[in-house]
Amino acid sequence: MTVNDMTEPGTRRNEDAIPAGPDKPEGPISAAILAAGVGALALGLFTTLAEASTSVKNWLQWSDQVGPLSGKTIMAVLVWLISWVGLHLWLRGKTYETRRALTLALVLIALGVLGTFPTFFELFAPE
Amino acid sequence: MSFTNHEWWGLIHGMGFGALFLLAFAGGLADLYSLRSKLLTTAGVTERVRRLKIGVVAMAVAAWGTVLTGTWIVYPWYRAKTPDSPRSQLLANPATADWHTFGMEWKEHIAWLAPILATTVAFIVVYSGAQLVRHDRVRRTAMGLYVLAFAFAAVAGAFGAFITKVAPVQ
Numbered sequence: 143m144t145v146n147d148m149t150e151p152g153t154r155r156n157e158d159a160i161p162a163g164p165d166k167p168e169g170p171i172s173a174a175i176l177a178a179g180v181g182a183l184a185l186g187l188f189t190t191l192a193e194a195s196t197s198v199k200n201w202l203q204w205s206d207q208v209g210p211l212s213g214k215t216i217m218a219v220l221v222w223l224i225s226w227v228g229l230h231l232w233l234r235g236k237t238y239e240t241r242r243a244l245t246l247a248l249v250l251i252a253l254g255v256l257g258t259f260p261t262f263f264e265l266f267a268p269e
Numbered sequence: 270m271s272f273t274n275h276e277w278w279g280l281i282h283g284m285g286f287g288a289l290f291l292l293a294f295a296g297g298l299a300d301l302y303s304l305r306s307k308l309l310t311t312a313g314v315t316e317r318v319r320r321l322k323i324g325v326v327a328m329a330v331a332a333w334g335t336v337l338t339g340t341w342i343v344y345p346w347y348r349a350k351t352p353d354s355p356r357s358q359l360l361a362n363p364a365t366a367d368w369h370t371f372g373m374e375w376k377e378h379i380a381w382l383a384p385i386l387a388t389t390v391a392f393i394v395v396y397s398g399a400q401l402v403r404h405d406r407v408r409r410t411a412m413g414l415y416v417l418a419f420a421f422a423a424v425a426g427a428f429g430a431f432i433t434k435v436a437p438v439q
Contacts (some may be wrong), residue, residue, distance in 0.1 A: 166396065170394075175410065178414070185382065211377055211378075214378070215336075237407075241406060246415075255382070258377050258378035258379050259375060
């Protein structure tokens, strides 16, 4: 990415205020954004799966006091962190635009939110 | 005039970590928004970026503190299988059951998106540093994720406050 690509339209830059030095690659930022989307999707997926299947719900009950929420959240965080590491290694030297990453992440986050929405996941509850 | 152990942890969860995250949001958003070359001098950029880094990292820590204390300390008291637990009280009355079946069920899950997104924003700010001044696209992306983190925390916080009003953890 170049500086001119990212300057806000309609503004004049104060050159003195812009720090000198080479640009860092955008790949690691995109990796972090995509991983957040993957983590959100994982949370929605585990939430809906736990509602749809008693065996999944029981498996996710890693703490009797907290219930299945313990497994859902720990698994979602693990998926998020592992995907972040993987995406970071894949994209760290690449010029993967954050706009693309954000668009994809927003779709994943929307699906994740849908999966955590009670009216939605209750549709999958056993009769 | 005192609080029980459960009430103290409820306060730490909601009015400590949770309120810190929600109240600090406006300041962080203003800093991110105004991190533009036309608005700042070099000294201003250095000072603003340092403050922003501290702010977003602190907010990510507060978000994690909120969900960890909420899920692992307060929530077990809420869902205890006793007749006087908040969950039991809410479900015992059809007029209040939705506070659990919808409000708590959504809150307990969606809250976890806030620390994930807040951590992502913290990473972007710490990684990019002063480069954010010239990378409007990245700065706007960080702002968007930051607003989303706040929105999810606000949903969880609002339901938490309402549910506590109807059936407090005591």
